[in-house]
Amino acid sequence: MSTSANQIEVIANQEYKYGFVTDIEQETVPPGLNEDVIRLISAKKQEPEWLTEWRLNAYRHWLKMKDPKWATVEYPPIDFQSIVYYSAPKMKEGPKSLADVDPKLLETYEKLGIPLRERELLSGVAVDAVFDSISVATTFKDKLAKLGIIFGSFSEAVQEHPELVRKYLGSVVPATDNFYAGLNSAVFSDGSFCYVPKGVRCPMELSTYFRINAKSTGQFERTLIIADEGSHVSYLEGCTAPMRDENQLHAAVVELVAHDNAQIKYSTIQNWYPGDKNGKGGIYNFVTKRGKCLGVNSKISWTQVETGSAITWKYPSCILQGDNSVGEFYSVALTNNRQQADTGTKMIHIGKNTRSTIISKGISAGHGKNTYRGMVKILKGAEGARNYSQCDSLLIGDQCSAHTFPYLEVKNSAAQVEHEATTSKIGEDQIFYCQQRGLSTEDAVSMIVNGFARQVIKELPMEFAVEAQKLLGVSLEGSVG
Amino acid sequence: MLTIKNLHASAAGREILRGIDLEIKAGEVHAIMGPNGSGKSTLAQVLAGRDLYTVTAGKVLYDGNDLLAMKPEERARAGIFLAFQYPVEIPGVSNLYFLRSAVNSIRKARGLEELDAFDFLQVSDGKMKLLGMDPSFRERPVNAGFSGGEKKRNEIFQMAMLEPRLAILDETDSGLDIDALKTVADGVNAMRSPDRAILVVTHYQRLLNYIVPDFVHVLANGRIVKSGRKELALELEEKGYVGLETTVAY
Ligand SMILES: Nc1ncnc2c1ncn2[C@@H]1O[C@H](COP(=O)(O)OP(=O)(O)OP(=O)(O)O)[C@@H](O)[C@H]1O
Ligand SMILES: [Mg+2]
Numbered sequence: 001m002s003t004s005a006n007q008i009e010v011i012a013n014q015e016y017k018y019g020f021v022t023d024i025e026q027e028t029v030p031p032g033l034n035e036d037v038i039r040l041i042s043a044k045k046q047e048p049e050w051l052t053e054w055r056l057n058a059y060r061h062w063l064k065m066k067d068p069k070w071a072t073v074e075y076p077p078i079d080f081q082s083i084v085y086y087s088a089p090k091m092k093e094g095p096k097s098l099a100d101v102d103p104k105l106l107e108t109y110e111k112l113g114i115p116l117r118e119r120e121l122l123s124g125v126a127v128d129a130v131f132d133s134i135s136v137a138t139t140f141k142d143k144l145a146k147l148g149i150i151f152g153s154f155s156e157a158v159q160e161h162p163e164l165v166r167k168y169l170g171s172v173v174p175a176t177d178n179f180y181a182g183l184n185s186a187v188f189s190d191g192s193f194c195y196v197p198k199g200v201r202c203p204m205e206l207s208t209y210f211r212i213n214a215k216s217t218g219q220f221e222r223t224l225i226i227a228d229e230g231s232h233v234s235y236l237e238g239c240t241a242p243m244r245d246e247n248q249l250h251a252a253v254v255e256l257v258a259h260d261n262a263q264i265k266y267s268t269i270q271n272w273y274p275g276d277k278n279g280k281g282g283i284y285n286f287v288t289k290r291g292k293c294l295g296v297n298s299k300i301s302w303t304q305v306e307t308g309s310a311i312t313w314k315y316p317s318c319i320l321q322g323d324n325s326v327g328e329f330y331s332v333a334l335t336n337n338r339q340q341a342d343t344g345t346k347m348i349h350i351g352k353n354t355r356s357t358i359i360s361k362g363i364s365a366g367h368g369k370n371t372y373r374g375m376v377k378i379l380k381g382a383e384g385a386r387n388y389s390q391c392d393s394l395l396i397g398d399q400c401s402a403h404t405f406p407y408l409e410v411k412n413s414a415a416q417v418e419h420e421a422t423t424s425k426i427g428e429d430q431i432f433y434c435q436q437r438g439l440s441t442e443d444a445v446s447m448i449v450n451g452f453a454r455q456v457i458k459e460l461p462m463e464f465a466v467e468a469q470k471l472l473g474v475s476l477e478g479s480v481g
Numbered sequence: 482m483l484t485i486k487n488l489h490a491s492a493a494g495r496e497i498l499r500g501i502d503l504e505i506k507a508g509e510v511h512a513i514m515g516p517n518g519s520g521k522s523t524l525a526q527v528l529a530g531r532d533l534y535t536v537t538a539g540k541v542l543y544d545g546n547d548l549l550a551m552k553p554e555e556r557a558r559a560g561i562f563l564a565f566q567y568p569v570e571i572p573g574v575s576n577l578y579f580l581r582s583a584v585n586s587i588r589k590a591r592g593l594e595e596l597d598a599f600d601f602l603q604v605s606d607g608k609m610k611l612l613g614m615d616p617s618f619r620e621r622p623v624n625a626g627f628s629g630g631e632k633k634r635n636e637i638f639q640m641a642m643l644e645p646r647l648a649i650l651d652e653t654d655s656g657l658d659i660d661a662l663k664t665v666a667d668g669v670n671a672m673r674s675p676d677r678a679i680l681v682v683t684h685y686q687r688l689l690n691y692i693v694p695d696f697v698h699v700l701a702n703g704r705i706v707k708s709g710r711k712e713l714a715l716e717l718e719e720k721g722y723v724g725l726e727t728t729v730a731y
Contacts, residue, residue, distance in 0.1 A: 427569070428533070429569050430569050430570075430571055432529075432531055432553060432569075433565065433568070433569035433571070434571075434579075434583075435530070435552070435553035435554040435557065436529050436530075436553055436554075436556075436557050436562075436563050436565075437557055437579070437580075437583035437586075437587075437639065437643070438554055438557040438558050438583050438584075438586040438587040438590070438643070439554060439582060439583060439586050440554055440586070443582065443586065447571070447574055447579065447582065448571055448574070450573070450574070451571055451572055451573030451574035451622065451623075452572065452573055453573070454573035454574075455573070
């Protein structure tokens with residue numbers, strides 16, 4: 001066998017540079033889950049009675065549900081009684097201003113490249129920083145408020161805008177939707193909330209940066225974004241976690257609602273700790289994300305770059321209810337070493353002339369396992385509905401695998417549905433060609449992979465596209481000699 | 482500049498190069514001709530460091546250094562350029578982005594400052610114009626969907642941008658129409674200089690009318706069986722390879 005075929009199989013130790021732990025005093029409830037724990041979480045957040053009940057109902061229903069087994073991922077049974085459901089850095093009482101935030105937290109975010117201090121704010125990006133179970137800071141809040149935009153932590157929204165939360169919470173992903181959504185509904189701790197009023201175009205990118213820090217802790221965040229008539233918003237989330245030998249659960253729920261003529265662009269750069277090269281440790285990323293195009297001419301666009309997590313299980317979906325509404329899903333999922341990803345989308349066409357586009361790019365290296373699972377469902381009344389799906393897989397080495405499961409359910413005979421799929425191997429000839437032009441093997445792989453993922457990367461907001469490109473390169477470091 | 486001594490190389494357990502000796506000095510242009518399957522591309526690829534081929538004996542010195550010990554990218558950075566017989570496609574990567582990364586990685590290795598996008602564009606636009614390339618080739622993905630001739634032209638464009646010291650052109654003329662052949666030959670001739678050497682692999686004497694070589698070698702069965710001046714190419718065109726050792730002796 002030639003050396004480069006060998007090289008392609010060699011998986012070297014890959015450095016995860018976000019793997020540090022912040023040493024900070026945390027307030028933590030004992031591990032385990034029961035109604036008292038749920039009441040405790042709810043009480044800590046001084047939630048109204050209806051919300052406590054909502055959580056308890058979710059919990060009671062969840063008890064009757066089973067961990068889903070249909071995804072092509074393998075992991076030992078999760079002991080839900082060994083997980084800590086609430087952990088938060090101790091903070092001073094009173095209104096949150098950046099001055100009140102523990103300097104250790106500010107330092108943590110700085111190390112992660114997420115500036116929260118006023119003098120270092122990224123222009124054009126507002127950040128909500130979630131540390132384990134709570135939001136520790138939100139930037140540009142006041143400026144956004146002047147436009148009537150509500151952006152901040154979910155807990156705050158419960159206090160300050162209970163009517164909005166009550167109206168929309170669970171309206172897209174009901175508490176009974178699936179096992180992990182049910183668990184989240186019972187124990188969710190914090191997350192981001194955003195409301196953009198009628199006719200307002202949000203002038204900056206909104207983003208949430210999720211950080212898991214505490215040991216044995218699950219992160220169950222809840223994000224709710226509502227774009228009222230004619231409004232536009234672009235939102236981005238980023239995620240990292242320390243390197244730990246044990247697996248940690250992250251079960252989030254994201255709900256988006258777009259009213260008439262509204263547009264929501266939701267981008268994710270997911271870089272949770274993936275585990276080591278032998279598959280020890282890493283985050284189980286079991287997430288339910290769904291958007292509802294409630295109004296006519298509304299549009300919801302999901303873009304995700306998934307490079308982290310030991311296991312990724314997520315299907316950001318669109319319910320295209322309003323006539324002429326548009327759903328988009330652009331995804332790059334990269335699995336290296338022992339990582340597993342089962343990801344895709346559901347596009348449910350209900351309204352007339354609804355359109356959806358699915359572009360999925362799976363990259364597997366090492367012993368990585370990458371599955372695209374997507375559903376296009378066109379209901380009877382969805383006159384003139386159209387879908388275009390494209391699923392491409394790129395294999396690096398021959399120990400990894402790629403699978404594609406497109407499901408199609410078309411009840412309207414006039415609908416147009418198109419599906420294309422390709423699988424290719426990164427070629428030794430491509431790598432050699434790059435090397436012959438002076439590029440190192442790693443730069444060559446990074447360039448080829450970025451070329452492969454380009455259709456998706458270009459959908460990201462400018463500020464993040466460069467970061468995503470680097471991340472793809474870094475995540476593959478060591479995958480080719 | 483380049484000294485090849487008794488070079489043997491094999492692939493998939495089969496010996497392809499069976500004792501090559503060749504000396505190339507700075508400023509010279511050498512042409513290698515020879516029947517299909519005689520090992521011309523193999524020689525070119527071995528010089529560039531393709532590890533599909535195992536060198537079983539012999540050595541290659543480049544500027545006095547052991548070339549075979551260098552990684553392919555180190556050879557490129559040291560000034561070796563190979564225009565591929567079959568240029569490779571890289572979907573999604575813009576031609577100019579690719580080339581700028583290449584130019585800058587080589588400049589960096591030579592201790593030169595990297596070219597920013599603006600400077601790079603100025604230089605590259607000039608060279609594209611000289612080679613008669615449409616500006617659309619800046620943004621098109623590397624070689625993807627290029628016609629055969631366009632790919633060859635693109636190789637020469639890359640060569641012009643990378644300014645190698647030793648350029649190996651593997652059948653760059655095949656697939657080119659007559660006008661393109663002239664343009665490409667002009668591009669190559671413009672690169673001729675006392676401190677640069679060029680090794681041209683071709684089947685056709687016609688190219689050598691434009692790129693006039695100092696030496697012509699005939700490769701057959703993995704050996705150089707005849708060497709001469711430029712007239713040898715004419716002779717070969719007339720008589721073919723008959724009489725030269727062309728049958729494989731196993
Ligand atoms: N990777 C390989 N594995 C096995 N055999 C190979 C490999 N590469 C080349 N060969 C064989 O070695 C011989 C020489 O091939 P090479 O491509 O060097 O010939 P060439 O002189 O360039 O021919 P042409 O004029 O057709 O381009 C051929 O018989 C070819 O099949
Ligand atoms: Mg050849």
